[in-house]
Amino acid sequence: MPAPFPPSVLAHSREGLIEVSAALAEAVDTALATRRPAGPIPAGTPADVLAAAADDLGPAELPAQGLGTKAALQKLTSVLVEHGIDLSHPKAAAHLQPPVLSVAVAADALASAGNASLDTYDSGPSAIAVERWLIRVLTGLAGFGERADGVLTPGGSLSNLLGVLLARDAAALSRGVNAREDGVAALSGPVVFCSELAHFSVHRACAALGLGESAVHPLPTDEHHRIRPEALRKALEELGPDRTPLAVIATAGTTDFGSIDPLPQIAEIAADHGIWMHVDAAYGFGTLFSDRLGSKLAGLELADSVTLDLHKIGWLPAATSVLLVSDTTAFTALDRKVAYLNPADDSEAGYDGLLGRSLQTTRRPDAVKAVATMMAHGRAGLGRMIDTCHDLARHAEQRIRREAELELVSPAELTTVVFRYRTADPALADSLNGALRRRLLESGSALIGRTEVRLDGPDAPESVCLKFTLLNPTATAEDIDGLIDTVLEAGRDCTGPTEEEAA
Ligand SMILES: Cc1ncc(COP(=O)(O)O)c(C=O)c1O
Numbered sequence: 001m002p003a004p005f006p007p008s009v010l011a012h013s014r015e016g017l018i019e020v021s022a023a024l025a026e027a028v029d030t031a032l033a034t035r036r037p038a039g040p041i042p043a044g045t046p047a048d049v050l051a052a053a054a055d056d057l058g059p060a061e062l063p064a065q066g067l068g069t070k071a072a073l074q075k076l077t078s079v080l081v082e083h084g085i086d087l088s089h090p091k092a093a094a095h096l097q098p099p100v101l102s103v104a105v106a107a108d109a110l111a112s113a114g115n116a117s118l119d120t121y122d123s124g125p126s127a128i129a130v131e132r133w134l135i136r137v138l139t140g141l142a143g144f145g146e147r148a149d150g151v152l153t154p155g156g157s158l159s160n161l162l163g164v165l166l167a168r169d170a171a172a173l174s175r176g177v178n179a180r181e182d183g184v185a186a187l188s189g190p191v192v193f194c195s196e197l198a199h200f201s202v203h204r205a206c207a208a209l210g211l212g213e214s215a216v217h218p219l220p221t222d223e224h225h226r227i228r229p230e231a232l233r234k235a236l237e238e239l240g241p242d243r244t245p246l247a248v249i250a251t252a253g254t255t256d257f258g259s260i261d262p263l264p265q266i267a268e269i270a271a272d273h274g275i276w277m278h279v280d281a282a283y284g285f286g287t288l289f290s291d292r293l294g295s296k297l298a299g300l301e302l303a304d305s306v307t308l309d310l311h312k313i314g315w316l317p318a319a320t321s322v323l324l325v326s327d328t329t330a331f332t333a334l335d336r337k338v339a340y341l342n343p344a345d346d347s348e349a350g351y352d353g354l355l356g357r358s359l360q361t362t363r364r365p366d367a368v369k370a371v372a373t374m375m376a377h378g379r380a381g382l383g384r385m386i387d388t389c390h391d392l393a394r395h396a397e398q399r400i401r402r403e404a405e406l407e408l409v410s411p412a413e414l415t416t417v418v419f420r421y422r423t424a425d426p427a428l429a430d431s432l433n434g435a436l437r438r439r440l441l442e443s444g445s446a447l448i449g450r451t452e453v454r455l456d457g458p459d460a461p462e463s464v465c466l467k468f469t470l471l472n473p474t475a476t477a478e479d480i481d482g483l484i485d486t487v488l489e490a491g492r493d494c495t496g497p498t499e500e501e502a503a
Contacts, residue, residue, distance in 0.1 A: 040446065041444050056075075093447060094469060101316065103377075118358070135322070142324055151322070153360075155311075156321050160205050166331075167276035172187055194218060225254055227262065252283075258416050392472075432495060433466055434450065446490075451464075451467050
């Protein structure tokens with residue numbers, strides 16, 4: 001027999017966790033002091049940056065002999081810091097990808113060290129208790145009643161998929177069809193209504209669930225980027241007898257504008273027509289932490305299911321997404337009896353996990369980082385964070401309004417602001433705004449978003465716009481001014497005279 005491994009190779013040993021934490025702390029300390037790029041993203045073209053990272057990683061072959069824990073952690077830490085993004089940089093404002101809270105990262109490491117799974121009782125009882133605690137807190141925040149339930153998923157896209165799946169199966173069941181057993185053929189002409197600005201994961205969910213992307217019926221939005229409820233009512237009334245309405249999906253926080261569909265009116269129409277109401281609150285749910293912003297989500301409690309992402313407003317590492325349902329019986333569609341996981345006699349004796357709430361089997365305890373964060377910061381702490389980010393977005397909006405070179409496209413509803421850099425020749429605006437953003441990326445000086453918006457009415461073509469997504473609660477108004485100054489400089493550089501003209 002070869003010599004046994006020492007206990008310290010395993011994280012769930014006292015020696016393992018303590019030694020490896022010390023090695024990581026040292027590696028992070030050195031890398032942050034010496035290898036951090038000046039801006040939020042390394043300067044250079046994507047080819048340069050990726051080649052430099054590959055170079056530092058070394059030959060892509062499994063080393064015959066390991067380097068040891070300390071050296072491996074030092075190497076990876078240095079690669080990740082030197083060639084990665086710094087979301088805590090005040091000029092990082094591109095996506096719904098926040099800088100994360102330190103308590104969450106520590107708790108996530110702890111969760112990884114335990115490697116519990118949520119599917120069965122004997123895979124991790126404490127992890128089950130932690131997830132149930134989180135779900136109770138979130139159903140309470142949503143305004144749901146005693147029958148509510150929920151489950152963590154690997155992202156907002158998958159929470160939306162699960163929401164559409166439950167809606168599909170409920171609609172099938174109400175027509176005497178068991179979609180799980182018999183598929184969806186009996187649901188003739190399925191229709192899922194949503195905003196024309198709904199996240200693309202809704203379309204993907206319909207495709208993946210056998211409904212087809214053509215099942216999606218996009219509804220027009222008003223000047224504030226919200227579904228027009230009368231358009232939903234009309235579309236439902238005009239639906240032919242060969243169509244089966246399955247659900248309406250409202251968005252509480254559209255990705256670009258943060259706009260929130262009129263939830264009470266949509267709920268009323270859904271109830272009148274007996275269809276499922278899902279709310280994609282992946283972005284907007286976090287406003288419920290705030291006394292000032294929480295009322296924007298009035299009507300959420302009327303939904304049948306809700307997507308929420310604590311890896312957006314919640315400042316947690318991805319993924320910490322949740323699907324909530326107003327009635328736990330909705331999960332019946334996912335229930336499974338599996339001989340090696342949850343045999344009936346074990347279940348009857350109380351030895352059950354959460355297999356029946358998820359499409360996954362092994363499921364990591366993502367709730368641990370969420371619960372640690374909620375315990376550490378409380379509702380007031382998280383509320384102050386969202387209020388601060390909202391204030392930063394409003395500050396950006398006001399500054400953009402004052403700058404002659406910039407055009408405000410959409411004000412700060414939550415924490416995003418959409419705008420454009422103006423050009424003398426409108427025909428050049430799209431290419432200039434695209435080039436401006438790439439210039440910032442290549443210089444490494446700022447990380448900002450980009451999207452396309454119909455600026456001149458519903459039938460107009462889409463125009464390239466720029467976007468700030470402000471999720472750093474440690475940033476200041478001066479930081480936002482600095483970010484806008486950097487955008488203005490890049491705009492001037494892109495519109496300045498060519499070398500030939502200047503000569
Ligand atoms: C409104 C909305 N829904 C769903 C998603 C998908 O979330 P995820 O990226 O976690 O899959 C996003 C992502 O930005 C979003 O903005």
